[in-house]
Amino acid sequence: MLKDLFQKKRKYATVPSERTVRTGGAEEGERPKREIPEGLMNKCSKCGTIQFTKELEKSLMVCSSCGHHLRLNARDRIALTVDEGRFFEYDANMISEDPLEFPGYPKKLEQQKTNSGLSEAVVTGEGTIGGYPVVLAVMSFDFFSGSMGSVVGEKVTRAIETAMQKKYPLIIFSTSGGARMQEGIISLMQMAKTSAALAKFHEQGGLYISVFTDPTFGGVSASFAMLGDFILAEPGASAGFAGRIVIEQTIRQKLPDNFQTAEFNMKHGQLDMVVHRKDMRSTLTKLLDFHTVKGDVSHGE
Amino acid sequence: MANEMPFETALVEMRKKIDELKQFGSEKGIDFTDEIARLEARYKQLEEEVYTNISPSQKMHLARHQGRPTSLDFIQAIFTDFMELHGDRLFGDDMAIVGGLAKLNGLPVTVIGHQRGKDMKDNIARFFGSPHPEGFRKALRLMQQADKFNRPIITFIDTKGAYPGNTAEERGQSEAIARNLRDMMLLRVPIICVVIGEGGSGGALALGVGNRVIMLENAIYSAISPNGAASILWKDASKADQAAEALKITASDLLRMEIIEEIVPEPRGGAHKDLTSQAEWIKMAIEKQLSELREMSTEQLLEDRYNKFRKIGKFTFDEV
Numbered sequence: 001m002l003k004d005l006f007q008k009k010r011k012y013a014t015v016p017s018e019r020t021v022r023t024g025g026a027e028e029g030e031r032p033k034r035e036i037p038e039g040l041m042n043k044c045s046k047c048g049t050i051q052f053t054k055e056l057e058k059s060l061m062v063c064s065s066c067g068h069h070l071r072l073n074a075r076d077r078i079a080l081t082v083d084e085g086r087f088f089e090y091d092a093n094m095i096s097e098d099p100l101e102f103p104g105y106p107k108k109l110e111q112q113k114t115n116s117g118l119s120e121a122v123v124t125g126e127g128t129i130g131g132y133p134v135v136l137a138v139m140s141f142d143f144f145s146g147s148m149g150s151v152v153g154e155k156v157t158r159a160i161e162t163a164m165q166k167k168y169p170l171i172i173f174s175t176s177g178g179a180r181m182q183e184g185i186i187s188l189m190q191m192a193k194t195s196a197a198l199a200k201f202h203e204q205g206g207l208y209i210s211v212f213t214d215p216t217f218g219g220v221s222a223s224f225a226m227l228g229d230f231i232l233a234e235p236g237a238s239a240g241f242a243g244r245i246v247i248e249q250t251i252r253q254k255l256p257d258n259f260q261t262a263e264f265n266m267k268h269g270q271l272d273m274v275v276h277r278k279d280m281r282s283t284l285t286k287l288l289d290f291h292t293v294k295g296d297v298s299h300g301e
Numbered sequence: 302m303a304n305e306m307p308f309e310t311a312l313v314e315m316r317k318k319i320d321e322l323k324q325f326g327s328e329k330g331i332d333f334t335d336e337i338a339r340l341e342a343r344y345k346q347l348e349e350e351v352y353t354n355i356s357p358s359q360k361m362h363l364a365r366h367q368g369r370p371t372s373l374d375f376i377q378a379i380f381t382d383f384m385e386l387h388g389d390r391l392f393g394d395d396m397a398i399v400g401g402l403a404k405l406n407g408l409p410v411t412v413i414g415h416q417r418g419k420d421m422k423d424n425i426a427r428f429f430g431s432p433h434p435e436g437f438r439k440a441l442r443l444m445q446q447a448d449k450f451n452r453p454i455i456t457f458i459d460t461k462g463a464y465p466g467n468t469a470e471e472r473g474q475s476e477a478i479a480r481n482l483r484d485m486m487l488l489r490v491p492i493i494c495v496v497i498g499e500g501g502s503g504g505a506l507a508l509g510v511g512n513r514v515i516m517l518e519n520a521i522y523s524a525i526s527p528n529g530a531a532s533i534l535w536k537d538a539s540k541a542d543q544a545a546e547a548l549k550i551t552a553s554d555l556l557r558m559e560i561i562e563e564i565v566p567e568p569r570g571g572a573h574k575d576l577t578s579q580a581e582w583i584k585m586a587i588e589k590q591l592s593e594l595r596e597m598s599t600e601q602l603l604e605d606r607y608n609k610f611r612k613i614g615k616f617t618f619d620e621v
Contacts, residue, residue, distance in 0.1 A: 099558070099615040100549045119619065150614035157611070179502070179524040181533065184548045185560055188524035189613040191503060192510050195482035196610050202483065219524070222463075222503045226479035241474035241503070242465035250465045260470060268471045 044068055046236075060277045069234045069277055071214055073116065074123040074140035077173055081281060082127030082136065089125035091158060096120065096151050096183070105182040108144070116143040120151040121176070124159040126168065130285030132292065135163040137172040141215070148219050149180030153190025156224060160197040169207040169288055174225040178218020191223035198227050207291045209284065212239045212262065212271070230287055232275050233262035240265075306366065308359050309570065312351055315344050352569050355519065357551050358542035361527055363519040364499045368573040370580075371430075372414025372457035373399060375497060378580030379587070380405055380412060388439060392472060395436030396427045397464065398508075400443045405455070405587065411447035413440050413508060414457030417498070431464035434477035437507045441481050444488055453491040453591055456508040461526060463504030478507045485510035486610075491594035491602060493587055496520045496552075496561070497572070512606045513590040515563040516552040517583070519571055522560070523550040560613065563590065 042053045046068035056063070060080060061070040072080070079085040098105045113119060121143040126135050137159045139146045156172070163170040179187040201208060210228025212221075214237035222241050225231075233239065240260040248255055258264045262274045275283045305313050319340050326333040355363070363369070376383050380403035388394040400413035415432065418424030432440075440456075447454045463474055485492065494511035500522030516522065527544040531537055534544065549555075552564045565586045568575035597605060 093619040094616050095619045097615040097617050100547070102547055150616045154614045154616055181525050181530055181548075183615075184524050185522055185550065185555060186558065186613060186615060188502060188506055189560060189610060191479075191506060192482050192486075192610040193613055195479060196486045196510075196607055199483045199486040200607070203487065219503060221475040222478040223482055224479070226473075226475045227483055239475075240470045241463060241478065242470065246465045247467055247470070251467060253467075255467055259467065268473070270473055270476060 042070075045070060062277050067235065069214065069236055071141050071175070073142055074118060074138040077138045077140075077213075078123060078125075078127070078136065080277075081138075081171075081173075081284075082129060082134075083131065087125050087127040087136070089123060090162065091124060091155050093119060094151050094155060096149055098182075099150070099186050100182065100184050102182040102184070108182070112144045116140060118143045120155065121146045121148070122152045122155050124155045126162070126166075129171070129281060130288060132285065132288040133166075133168050134288070135159050135166070135168045135170050137170075139173060139175045139213075139220070141175045141177075144180065145177035146175045146216075146220070147177050147180040147187070148190050149183040149187045150190065152176075152180070152220075153187070153193050156190075156194045157197045160194070160201050160224075163206055163208075164197075164201050164204055167206070169209065169291065170201065171209045171211065171284060172224060172228075173211045173213055174216045174220050175213045176216055176218065176220035176225075178220065188219065191219045194224040195227060198224055202227075207288075209287055211275075211280070212237050212265075214238055217241065217243055226270075230273075231271050232273050232280075232283065233265065233271050234280075235262055235274050235276055237262045239270075306359065306362055306571070308351060308355070308362075312344070312347060315340070315347060319344065348569070356546070357521075357549075357554075358527070358545040360519045360551050361499075361521050361541070361545045363571045364521045366571060366573055369498055370572050370576050371419070372416050372459055372497065374576060375457060375495075375580055375583060376403060376412050376414065378576060379584045380410070381407075383412070386443060389435045389442055391438055392435045395433050395439060397430050397432040397460070398436035398440050400440060402452075405453075405584075405591070408453070409450075410453045410455055411443055412455050412457070413443055414497075415460040415505075415508065417459060428464050430460045431462060432460065432504060432507075433464050433466070433469045434472045434474050437463075437477040437481050440508055441484055444485065444492075448488045448490055451490060453493070453594070454488070454511075455587060456492070456494045456511065458494055458496040458500045458505045458508055458522075459498035460501050460504045461499055462501035463507070478503045481507040482510055486606060487603070489599045489602065491591060491597075492606065493590050493594070495565075495583060495587070496522050497583075501526055510606070510610070512594055512602060512609065513563070514561045515565055515586050515590065516555060516561050517565050517572060517579075518552055518567040520552055521545075521550040522552075522555055523548055 039053055041050050042056050043050050044063040047066040049065040078087050096109055118140055122137055122139045124137040137156050208228050209230045210225050212233035216225055216239040221239055238260045265271050266274050322333055383403040385401040399416045403412045415430045416427050417430035418427045444454055492511035494509045494514045496516040527541040528538045530544040531540040555561045556564055563586055565582050568578050572579045
């Protein structure tokens with residue numbers, strides 16, 4: 001038959017992949033020796049430099065080669081920020097529901113918990129920084145891209161309310177991809193809810209320091225993160241309302257590499273300071289100190 | 302015919318057939334009265350079927366209909382003495398948001414709304430109704446002026462979202478939206494927000510922190526555009542119809558979730574079919590809500606607005 005002439009014949013030899021070999025009966029001990037034990041080394045996500053995790057941790061997860069500030073999980077951030085890592089957590093077991101019955105949402109939430117070791121994208125509570133008591137909310141990008149749904153909105157709002165009751169300063173470290181799509185309009189309304197609580201706190205004269213960490217976009221950027229009395233950012237942290245890809249599609253132009261970085265945002269008047277991670281605690285302490293009534297001008301020398 | 306939606310095709314075809322038959326009958330002098338009556342009855346039935354169960358994705362298309370009345374159309378039809386005011390006093394005048402003074406049955410009010418263009422040229426000037434920071438700042442300036450002179454505020458929401466451009470970012474898009482959310486909460490006058498078309502994300506909410514939020518029957522309000530959601534979820538923006546169902550963006554969904562307080566019905570086939578009636582019904586809803594709000598003291602107004610947003614959210618506690 002003519003058809004046979006054009007029949008496609010596979011003439012390749014099939015070599016089983018490494019994985020097939022391994023699962024196909026090989027002993028665990030026979031793994032290739034060049035493999036590096038899990039977690040010993042870490043690769044900088046910006047310049048690609050490979051360094052010992054221990055060394056990286058010593059430098060607060062800042063790349064020794066290019067100075068890139070690697071993303072931090074909320075727990076690690078809290079440990080680096082509060083005195084002796086002592087922290088009293090609020091609402092630790094508050095978890096999301098599935099208000100829209102959105103396809104695949106409950107399963108995705110479970111995955112996020114397993115992957116990040118967190119129950120939601122923000123951890124709130126209180127501790128002291130340089131001896132000053134503060135209410136602290138720290139977001140984590142490794143849980144659902146730090147997206148804001150009901151729980152993030154509620155925990156942040158309650159943190160603000162507690163700061164109001166206790167008359168403590170409020171510090172929020174933000175990182176977020178924006179609204180939690182799976183909670184639809186309810187997630188959008190968390191922007192109004194958190195901003196409303198900040199309106200009351202603002203009226204009361206409460207001190208609020210907002211810190212942008214990489215990356216902070218959409219609904220979080222356009223609500224509580226941008227409402228600080230003081231707005232700080234870590235070097236290189238990208239932040240904005242719309243993301244680079246969407247903007248490039250809209251204006252049909254390539255944007256510069258530094259677009260929406262902390263340095264870019266500072267140049268455009270959106271930030272007070274860009275603060276290196278190693279200086280964050282001392283900077284926060286200084287700001288807190290400025291707002292504690294001490295001394296008396298009339299008795300000055 | 303450009304005004305018809307795809308789901309109305311069957312109706313349009315049938316109407317055409319009936320008209321043809323009528324014309325044919327009168328030209329040839331044949332009496333088709335019975336046939337025409339039968340067809341008219343079927344048309345009525347079909348109309349009932351088409352319009353009583355408009356799906357979320359069909360509503361999305363209705364809300365975005367090019368012929369749908371805009372904020373300015375409703376402002377002109379509902380109020381008298383409209384006087385447009387311009388500029389944010391900081392950078393410029395964003396035509397994607399209009400605002401000014403007007404009278405509602407003689408009562409001075411401040412009206413503000415997103416403004417889509419009527420044609421391509423107008424749309425380009427108005428950035429298709431997607432505001433830059435200066436638009437949100439103009440809106441807040443007018444609202445704070447309303448607060449000073451004790452005028453109720455009526456906003457009309459109709460935008461795909463804040464403009465996603467580099468200059469908008471440079472001038473502080475996030476800051477402008479965030480500031481509106483916070484400072485609208487502090488205004489000591491009644492605020493009524495009407496979602497007339499598409500309520501898209503933060504750009505919509507920046508005019509949406511009201512004591513009462515009401516929505517037209519076929520309007521939509523969402524954290525993310527169904528197109529955007531589809532491209533994130535299924536890597537396919539053409540599945541917007543599917544996303545529109547999943548995101549629960551219709552007025553009835555939002556009323557059930559207690560995000561809005563009232564639904565204003567639309568004329569059969571949508572707001573664009575009858576601007577006069579639509580404007581009348583919106584006006585009735587505004588009058589009703591405003592008369593309730595005007596009974597409240599300043600403290601009650603502020604408390605009412607705060608509580609409306611404070612209670613939104615669904616969460617539970619994991620057993621430890």
